[in-house]
Amino acid sequence: MRVPVEISGEIPQQSPDLQENQSKLLVNFNEELPNGKVSKKEIRTPIKRQKGxxxxxxxxxxxxxxxxxxxxxxxxxxxxxxxxxxxxxxxxxxxxxxxxxxxxxxxxxxxxxxxxxxxxxxxxxxxxxxxxxxxxxxxxxxxxxxxxxxxxxxxxxxxxxxxxxxxxxxLQQTDWHPSKGMDALRDSLSKKGAHFFMGKYGTWCYNKPPKEYKDLCTSTRKVLYFDKDSYQADEAMFTHGIIVDQIKNINGKNMVFYRDPNYPSSPGKKEKVFMLSYETFVKRLTDFRGLNFQSNECSSEEKFGLVSCIPEKIYSIR
Known part of the structure; x- marks a missing residue:
C-alpha cells in the first residue's frame, strides 16, 4: 500500500511476516477463491450478505x-x-x-x-x-x-x-490498470490472487434476474450471468464493490468471474459466482469515487483495485 509520507497520523504498519510474503511471486493463482472469509483467529468462516x-x-x-x-x-x-x-x-x-x-x-x-x-x-x-x-x-x-x-x-x-x-x-493497491489489457489482469490474478474492484456491477444494475450457466456449474459453484439488454445502471450515482477471482475463455470469449457481497458465502456450501465479458467489465469499471475509466472521468494514473498482501494465506486456509 502506498502511503503519502507527508500526511501526519499513526498508520498501521505491516508485520515482518506480511512484508516477507508480499515479495513472493505466486504461480497459477488464477483459481477459485475459497468461500467465506478468514477470521481474526485465522479460521475460514461464513460471511453474511451485506447490510445497507x-x-x-x-x-x-x-x-x-x-x-x-x-x-x-x-x-x-x-x-x-x-x-x-x-x-x-x-x-x-x-x-x-x-x-x-x-x-x-x-x-x-x-x-x-x-x-x-x-x-x-x-x-x-x-x-x-x-x-x-x-x-x-x-x-x-x-x-x-x-x-x-x-x-x-x-x-x-x-x-x-x-x-x-x-x-x-x-490489502495493497494492484499494479494492474485497464490500459494494460486483459492479459495483464490475468497475470495479476495469477500472481496476487483475487482482486477487489468497484463499478456498475451486480444484481442492482439489472431489471431482470440472472440466469444460470449450467455448463459451468459444479458441486461447489453456481455460475450466473445477466442478459445485456437488462442493464439499467448507466445513470446510477452509486457503484458496487466486487471480488474478481478468475478470467476464463468460454466459447472463444474472455469472461471475468466475480463474487457479489449481496450474496452470503459459507465454506462447504454452493457459491453463487457471476460472470461477464472482459469488455463489459472494463466498460463498467470505476475508481473508488465511482468515476468511470472508459468515459475519461479518471486520472490516467488512477489505481483501480486492491489485492491481498499475503494471498497464499487467504487461499491456504479452507
Missing amino acids: MTCTLYAMRRIAFFNSLADSKSIQAYTELKKALSDFKMTETCFKHLIHTANKIIKDFDLNLEKALIKNLSFMHSYSKAGSMYRFNLSPIEFYNQLDLFPKWVILYSILIQRILAPLFS
Whole structure:
C-alpha cells in the first residue's frame, strides 16, 4: 500500500511476516477463491450478505487478513464505518452522518485533510477539470468545501479505504490498470490472487434476474450471468464493490468471474459466482469515487483495485 509520507497520523504498519510474503511471486493463482472469509483467529468462516451500503467492506473481507500490528483505533474506525453504512438510507441526514463519521475518524488519526485531498489522484483530477472549465481561483480544500454531500462523502471514503481500511485488512493497491489489457489482469490474478474492484456491477444494475450457466456449474459453484439488454445502471450515482477471482475463455470469449457481497458465502456450501465479458467489465469499471475509466472521468494514473498482501494465506486456509 502506498502511503503519502507527508500526511501526519499513526498508520498501521505491516508485520515482518506480511512484508516477507508480499515479495513472493505466486504461480497459477488464477483459481477459485475459497468461500467465506478468514477470521481474526485465522479460521475460514461464513460471511453474511451485506447490510445497507456496506458492499465495499463485505467484499474486501473476502480477501482480508487482519494486520496483527493494527491498533484498536483501526478496529474502532472499521466498526464505526460499518455501523454508519449498515444504517444508511437515501436521506440528507444519513449522508451528513456518514460525513460526520468519516471526519471523526480522520481527526482520530490526526490526518491532514487538505494534504490527503492533494494526494488523492481522483479528487485532484476532478479539481483540475473543474478549474479549467469554470476558471475559479479556489484551493483544493475550498473546492472540496463547496461540494454537495454525496461527492464529499465519496472523496472521504476513498481516503479512508486507502489510508485506514486497506492497511487494516492487509490489502495493497494492484499494479494492474485497464490500459494494460486483459492479459495483464490475468497475470495479476495469477500472481496476487483475487482482486477487489468497484463499478456498475451486480444484481442492482439489472431489471431482470440472472440466469444460470449450467455448463459451468459444479458441486461447489453456481455460475450466473445477466442478459445485456437488462442493464439499467448507466445513470446510477452509486457503484458496487466486487471480488474478481478468475478470467476464463468460454466459447472463444474472455469472461471475468466475480463474487457479489449481496450474496452470503459459507465454506462447504454452493457459491453463487457471476460472470461477464472482459469488455463489459472494463466498460463498467470505476475508481473508488465511482468515476468511470472508459468515459475519461479518471486520472490516467488512477489505481483501480486492491489485492491481498499475503494471498497464499487467504487461499491456504479452507
